[in-house]
Amino acid sequence: MAILQLHADDRLLAIQTAALTPSDVSGHPYRVEAAEPFATFRMDFAAFISTLERSLESSLSAAREVAAGxxxxxxxxxxxxxxxxxxxxxxxxxxxxxxxxxxxxxxxxxxxxxxxxxxxxxxxxxxxxxxxxxxxxxxxxxxxxxxxxxxxxxxxxxxxxxxxxxxxxxxxxxxxxxxxxxxxxxxxxxxxxxxxxxxxxxxxxxxxxxxxxxxxxxxxxxxxxxxxxxxxxxxxxxxxxxxxxxxxxxxxxxxxxAGLPIVSIVGYTNAGKSTLLNALTRSEVFTENLLFATLDTSTRRLRFPREREVIVTDTVGFIRSLPASLMGAFKSTLEELQDADLLLHLVDCATPRVEEQIRQVETILDELELGDKPRLVVFNKADLLTGLKQRNPLIFMKIRQLSRQYGAIMISAADPASLEPLLLEMERRFWPARVDPS
Missing domain, CATH: 3.40.50.11060 (GTPase HflX, N-terminal domain)
Known part of the structure; x- marks a missing residue:
């Protein structure tokens, strides 16, 4: 781009140029040259454009290699x-x-x-x-x-x-x-x-x-x-x-x-719901470290000691700003939650957005008229808190405070040994007279 700065006196006629810069040259997307007298301005335009195009092309090659296809x-x-x-x-x-x-x-x-x-x-x-x-x-x-x-x-x-x-x-x-x-x-x-x-x-x-x-x-x-x-x-x-x-x-x-209690796992997407379902019921529902890794509802049986069973369902994860068309379409799937005797609200406690995600899930449950359902808050991925405590003690203390505020049970769905407190609490909820308080 070139701008001519006009003046009544031809000796003060000036030109100023600007051009895009490669992304790795500076923080600015373009470079503006200082104005200079038009009479002395010289530019080999073809050579300038050729050099600029080569530099822009070379800056794009890395991105294209990374994102090939x-x-x-x-x-x-x-x-x-x-x-x-x-x-x-x-x-x-x-x-x-x-x-x-x-x-x-x-x-x-x-x-x-x-x-x-x-x-x-x-x-x-x-x-x-x-x-x-x-x-x-x-x-x-x-x-x-x-x-x-x-x-x-x-x-x-x-x-x-x-x-x-x-x-x-x-x-x-x-x-x-x-x-x-x-x-x-x-x-x-x-x-x-x-x-x-x-x-x-x-x-x-x-x-x-x-x-x-x-x-x-x-x-x-x-x-x-x-x-x-x-x-x-x-x-x-x-x-x-x-x-x-x-x-x-x-x-x-x-x-x-059949008279079996029904437990539905709800929570923000990628909180580990399918991993928890697999750990509780020894099943093999697909899991991956991606948002909405599983979309379809899965239902499995969980057997407790003394031949007692519950049915556990895993539903689609929630997310902020969920499209209204999706909420309407998936209401039929989320009807599964209406029959639940207990909602396990699974929370990824290792994310910095833990409080916001809890609020988003509670808001969606209220929109689905499930706010009054019995609920048990479970903080998942507790194994990641050790590293978080070293990196950011303030966030670690906030998570511990939230855990106490919601009466949450701390688990790691990837570690079956950590699930015993959750299983005991679920059993106590459904068969209180039969669970030893000790």
Missing amino acids: EERAILVSATRQEREEAEDSLDELKELARTAGVAVLDAIIQRPREFNPRYLMGEGKMREVVIRALQLGATLLIFDQELTPAQVRSISELTELKVIDRSQLILDIFARRAKSLDGKVQVELAQLKYLLPRLTGRGVQMSRLMGGIGGRGPGETKLETDRRRIRDRIAKLERELEELSRGRQQRRQKRVR
Whole structure:
């Protein structure tokens, strides 16, 4: 870019230039040269552009090698939250991106006084994001906030990048993880409900959604697709989901008639619910250190001494800002919690966001009208607290205080020997007269 500084006196006519810089040169995305007299200004433009392109290309090669075959994303947050809270939310968004197989190149936060109705963040900041995307070779922008269809269109037109928001990223992860018929129907229903208001005027960016992040599930819907056909498909899926729900209800009634107590494990995603289910019941439910590693409900029997049994169910994990379409679609699955005699609220006590995650789970339980259910709070991953105590004693003390506040039992689901206090407490809850207090 070049700017001519005009003056009535030709001797004071000046020129000033600016250009992008490789991402590893400095913290600034561009370099502005000092103004110099136009009469003495000399530049071999072809050589300058060739050198600049080579330097930009070399700075991109490392990122492309790391993210070969993956989408390369910049995370963006425009929020009025406190910066610490915004950073926590972006850290979680980064984990969601990792779960979806996206390489995160950078994260940008803006806390505007007023939100821009077109771009959510300020237009100047949006152009800085474009420059950063050019520097790093990003193919995708992921916003931490839910975007309107008009905002997605405006940002995509300005940046010429694929643009998705937190909700669409979560929907994509659910589309990958759904294995059962129930899960697949629920994910497709949620995606279609999310897509319906975004059909009109998607234009060019429609082609960018094909086959990539944000484009899985029910399949690509072309611009000319009639809204009525989408609504018909939604109605069909809702009927199918209702039939599946009736089947689940019959199975639940059989369990209730059997007279066995039902324990449901609930908690924030990646708290270790499936690992705990495996440890308690010696089963082999899939587990992985990813958000929403398991999506479908699992049910197993847990046998206590003296031939006593309970049924343990593991449900989908909760997360902040869960899309409303997903909450609606998964209500049928979460009906399993209605029959529970005890909710095991499993908490990842090793995360710095432990208090926030507890509040989020309690809020969702209240929304599901499960706030009055008997509950037992269990702090998982206690084996990681030793290292935390050395690294950050203040956070360690806060976790111990929270444990006392909630009357939590400390366990490590990866260590079966640590589960004895939990088993004794569960047995005491269901058969109080038969458990030796000592």
